[in-house]
Amino acid sequence: MTKTTNATADWRMTMPEEWTVKQLAEDGSEVEIPLREHPALRDYKTKDEAVKALVHAQRMLGKTPEGYVRMPGKDDGPEQVAAFYAALGRPEAPDGYALPEIDLPDGFEVQEAMLEGFRSIAFDLGLTPEQVAGLYQWFLPLVLDTHAGLEAEARQLKDSELESLRAVHRGETPRMLDNALRTAEVLGGKDLLHALDQTRAGDRAAVIAAFAKMAPLVLESGMRTSGSGWGEELSREKLREMMQDPRYHDPLKRDPEFVAKIRKGFEQLYPGDYIPGSRL
Template identity: 75%
Template sequence: MNNPMNPRPTNGNWQATLPAEWTIPYVDDSGREQQIPLRDHPSLQHYKTKDEAVKALVHAQRMLGKTPEGYVRVPSKDDNPEDRDAFFASLGRPNRPDEYALPEIDLPDGYEVQEALLEQFQVTAFQLGLTAEQVAGLYQWFLPVVLETHDGMEKEKRQLRDNELASLRSVHRGDTPRRLDEALRTAEAIGGNELLRALDETGAGDRAPVIAAFAKKAPLVLESGMRGSGDGWGEELSREKLREMMQDPRYHDPIKRDPKYVEKVRKGFETLYPGDYVPGSRL
């Protein structure tokens, strides 16, 4: 152990001349912080003499609060718009959003990018201050990713639809097409086009339990309205019957047209398809 009255030999190392009681916090390679003598701090090894270290300290003190050479402050949203535009233009941003040149990308058949989406993409990039090169690179990467994701989702939907249809076929066998038709007509009769759109948009219309539920309701919704004594029907009403009646000259021939007969056909549609009815739309 060194005697305080006899400091350890310096061997030309000026750091060793610093008092041992001068300590400083130091974080080692393991991330642990500890107090070490200042003379043992690794940063002092960059200076050959004590004079160099002192000069570096004075220079660092002078630089505090000053803007380093080459430093450019990024404008904030609260700055003058003209200053922001000048800054982004200096980096390579076009003068207007529509001046971004988007690269040509070969799209699969049946795909096209909506103009409104492209315009919004350019406007957003302009607001963010992106350069022309950045926007081109981002677009060239992003669009194929979107297409791949969309194709994957469509593939999953088709697979789900096929699985659900296979489930129905395993139960109804050759009667499956009729059950599908009954389910569709029942859903339309109950909720009209709005319900059909909801079933399509949510994918519920492709699920076997939903189809089976509507098909089970078909006798109540469709067949219960096929015997219309109150509407002047003395025979069973069906879609095929209505088709046959529309071929009658009393319905389609302007010269032989019979208003009472036409009205009977119209009421037949209303009975068979209650709700949102458009003449001739369901044949």
């Protein structure tokens, strides 16, 4: 009895060797191989299985398989693009995206205009609700962490600049800072102080030192006046001297008219919301 080999048992070996087909080689070139050696036939155990698969493939030609979504081409219009995005799961409008709740630090609030812009861009890109929610949940904490890092860096810079001023001016640092602040306020008012805060220029030692150097001209020579009702030269030194008077600092001997005179002197010497003794 003759033993059957794998070659003779393989139905593909019954196919004539002269039946050939084009096939891509590993190097990308096209070669001609016997049909019975084609890799696609290895998945079928018998000839009947291969024939049935061929008939089924022929029946499916021209039909759209279940779950198939055709990607729009460059010649397709907005309607075809919208249909494509809708098939992928995009909502009908930007407000159809539901964003997850995220705990925000105290003092933080996400502006509604930013959320509307976020939804609008996501809609234009054809993102699904799941993609938008995931992106938002990743992006917002990243923004908060970045902001916290910038704030910490700004505080560190401010402390470093202040320490450099203390190293130079020692015990005179508070008075120098006060002079710089009042000079800036006299020169530019609240608008200048706001600009210095917003740009953080007011935290820089060089800026503070520059305003402090202008203080003798602005706060003393420039603002020094005879003072209506004073009858004497008005100056910071004079006000300091008067604040040592018991009529000002002693509760038992306090004189309201004398106190009012000192307050009026500060108001004339330092225009703005200034409280005597708060910075001197």
